[in-house]
Amino acid sequence: MVWAKEYWVLMGFIVIIGWLLWCRRKQKNKMKRNSGVPKGNLGWPFIGETLAFISCGYTSQPVSFMDKRKSLYGKVFKTHILGTPLIVSTDPDVNKAVLQDHGSTFVPAYPKSIRELLGDFSILQMNGNLQKKIHSQIAGFLRSAQFKTRITKDIESSVKLTLATWKDRHLIYVQEEVKKITFQVLGKVLMSIDPGEDLHFLKREFEEFIKGLICLPIKLPGTRLHKSLKAKEKLLKMVKRVVEERKLAMEKAGEKGAAKDVIDVLLRDNKEANEKQYLPVDFISGNIIEMMIPGEETMPTAITLAVKFLSDSPVALKQLTEENMELKRQKADSVQDFTWSDYLSLPFTQNVISETLRMANIINGVWRKAIKDVEIKGHLIPEGWCVLTSFISVHMDEQNYHNPYHFDPWRWEKIGGATVNNNNFTPFGGGQRLCPGLELSRLEISIFLHHLVTSYGWVAENDEIIHFPTVKMKKKLPITVIPIRT
Numbered sequence: 191m192v193w194a195k196e197y198w199v200l201m202g203f204i205v206i207i208g209w210l211l212w213c214r215r216k217q218k219n220k221m222k223r224n225s226g227v228p229k230g231n232l233g234w235p236f237i238g239e240t241l242a243f244i245s246c247g248y249t250s251q252p253v254s255f256m257d258k259r260k261s262l263y264g265k266v267f268k269t270h271i272l273g274t275p276l277i278v279s280t281d282p283d284v285n286k287a288v289l290q291d292h293g294s295t296f297v298p299a300y301p302k303s304i305r306e307l308l309g310d311f312s313i314l315q316m317n318g319n320l321q322k323k324i325h326s327q328i329a330g331f332l333r334s335a336q337f338k339t340r341i342t343k344d345i346e347s348s349v350k351l352t353l354a355t356w357k358d359r360h361l362i363y364v365q366e367e368v369k370k371i372t373f374q375v376l377g378k379v380l381m382s383i384d385p386g387e388d389l390h391f392l393k394r395e396f397e398e399f400i401k402g403l404i405c406l407p408i409k410l411p412g413t414r415l416h417k418s419l420k421a422k423e424k425l426l427k428m429v430k431r432v433v434e435e436r437k438l439a440m441e442k443a444g445e446k447g448a449a450k451d452v453i454d455v456l457l458r459d460n461k462e463a464n465e466k467q468y469l470p471v472d473f474i475s476g477n478i479i480e481m482m483i484p485g486e487e488t489m490p491t492a493i494t495l496a497v498k499f500l501s502d503s504p505v506a507l508k509q510l511t512e513e514n515m516e517l518k519r520q521k522a523d524s525v526q527d528f529t530w531s532d533y534l535s536l537p538f539t540q541n542v543i544s545e546t547l548r549m550a551n552i553i554n555g556v557w558r559k560a561i562k563d564v565e566i567k568g569h570l571i572p573e574g575w576c577v578l579t580s581f582i583s584v585h586m587d588e589q590n591y592h593n594p595y596h597f598d599p600w601r602w603e604k605i606g607g608a609t610v611n612n613n614n615f616t617p618f619g620g621g622q623r624l625c626p627g628l629e630l631s632r633l634e635i636s637i638f639l640h641h642l643v644t645s646y647g648w649v650a651e652n653d654e655i656i657h658f659p660t661v662k663m664k665k666k667l668p669i670t671v672i673p674i675r676t
């Protein structure tokens with residue numbers, strides 16, 4: 191009995207010593223691994239440098255947080271914000287290497303509240319072959335000529351109907367008005383839903399759902415996250431009904447003609463790969479809702495900021511109006527309707543859109559997590575660390591754009607237009623996850639600007655851009671409109 195007691199004491203002692211040695215080795219390994227991590231300051235325990243980051247977000251120069259650290263530590267540095275130790279890259283080459291990775295080294299990393307709200311199989315979170323396949327199916331559909339022809343008509347009619355209601359109104363809040371248009375278009379693109387009860391329900395519940403994207407990750411009843419998850423349940427129920435109806439119709443009648451929306455694409459996609467098996471209805475419905483996230487906030491912001499920058503730049507507005515008036519005159523003499531290529535072929539209008547996207551930085555960068563140690567341009571990014579590829583730092587860098595805070599659409603004439611191969615211009619991200627809505631976004635902004643400047647003149651009230659937590663206008667951009675007589 192006595193022997194047994196001594197035995198257990200000895201065993202306990204050995205286990206404790208073993209555990210201490212293991213911890214020490216782990217700590218040493220961690221220090222060794224992190225010794226090549228870019229320079230920087232991790233700030234205070236827990237909060238890191240979050241306060242400095244957020245306070246810069248509320249100024250007119252949110253990039254000053256990055257600029258200050260860039261001048262101290264170089265283009266790639268470490269910090270600690272929003273609860274995460276982080277490596278920030280303001281270097282276009284490093285950003286490119288991170289974005290081009292095919293999921294073998296970097297995976298998307300979102301704050302916990304976002305991860306809770308996205309499903310496990312959301313395109314925004316998924317990785318590997320399934321993400322590649324779904325991404326290319328959706329991108330192919332959104333790029334197809336058939337889709338663009340159809341959606342051009344839908345966008346036109348939505349824009350014209352909304353603008354017509356401005357005639358008898360004195361003050362227009364651009365940000366609110368534009369949201370009506372862009373949500374209608376999103377409803378069409380994803381599920382061919384027309385304005386009415388269902389769309390109204392979808393918009394209301396979706397707005398409730400996304401309020402929880404940046405919040406404390408606590409799921410208790412009454413909390414923001416809980417309310418958002420409830421809204422998602424309602425959305426899922428409604429979208430599932432539509433997907434089920436469409437699936438039934440497809441089973442009965444077969445696939446006729448080209449896919450008309452993303453539900454069609456996802457239903458058909460899997461049949462090709464797996465003979466007669468459809469993707470599960472839950473998977474399709476969840477992804478339809480999650481695909482609204484990148485489209486819902488970004489589009490109205492892009493259009494609103496284009497109007498803001500043009501209001502502040504009368505010379506650019508004049509040139510844009512002349513170019514669009516000319517197109518309107520040409521079309522008036524022809525029997526043919528406007529096509530998507532008519533809208534996208536106006537060079538100055540496209541330069542205004544590029545300049546708006548450069549300065550707006552609606553998505554100011556993307557977060558990824560390294561799943562193994564990797565070295566890029568001499569910077570070590572250890573396994574488990576998050577990387578923020580800061581697009582805003584590249585877009586507002588004097589080295590890349592002369593006088594970067596000046597709205598100058600003419601600069602794009604010298605750059606030679608915006609292409610996806612330009613590492614200094616990444617409003618739509620790049621590589622594996624390059625935004626599939628890129629061309630649709632340009633089309634929608636072009637159509638809106640065309641009908642706005644050919645129908646109305648306007649005077650904008652003073653308003654300012656807010657950059658945190660998301661980009662928007664403080665007073666929703668109020669303008670007084672004056673109809674143009676042509």
Ligand code: HEM
Binds near residue numbers: 626
């Ligand atoms: C001006 C408007 C827009 C901007 C600035 C924008 C920007 C972006 C960016 C930066 C990404 C990359 C995210 C990452 O790498 O993690 C992205 C992805 C995505 N965008 Fe957009 N977007 C816009 C409009 C749209 C629209 C209208 C749609 C849908 C119809 C859309 C659908 C998507 C989807 C589905 C992804 C995820 C792709 C993937 O992870 O495979 N976006 N967007």
